[in-house]
Amino acid sequence: MSSLSDEQLKKEFLRMDKDNDGSITIDELKNYYKPMQEMIGVSPQMAEQEIQGLIKRLDVDNSGTISFEEFKLFCTRR
Numbered sequence: 001m002s003s004l005s006d007e008q009l010k011k012e013f014l015r016m017d018k019d020n021d022g023s024i025t026i027d028e029l030k031n032y033y034k035p036m037q038e039m040i041g042v043s044p045q046m047a048e049q050e051i052q053g054l055i056k057r058l059d060v061d062n063s064g065t066i067s068f069e070e071f072k073l074f075c076t077r078r
């Protein structure tokens with residue numbers, strides 16, 4: 001059971017999907033996570049590594065972008 005509803009997931013997804021085309025690109029993901037990581041004092045190199053790892057896990061079909069389905073799968077998987 002997931003504690004996040006579809007609606008919450010969608011909101012989170014749309015926050016990252018800056019151009020609202022329904023998929024998150026690597027750049028969009030970076031733009032979203034970099035400032036957060038900088039805020040908590042993660043070095044740019046570490047941040048880059050973490051983002052790359054995240055993309056690998058998120059982009060199940062290796063399309064280079066993250067669809068809402070992929071995002072949802074990632075967030076609801078335990």
Ligand SMILES: [Ca+2]
Pocket residue numbers: 017018019020021022023024025028
């Ligand atoms: Ca997008």
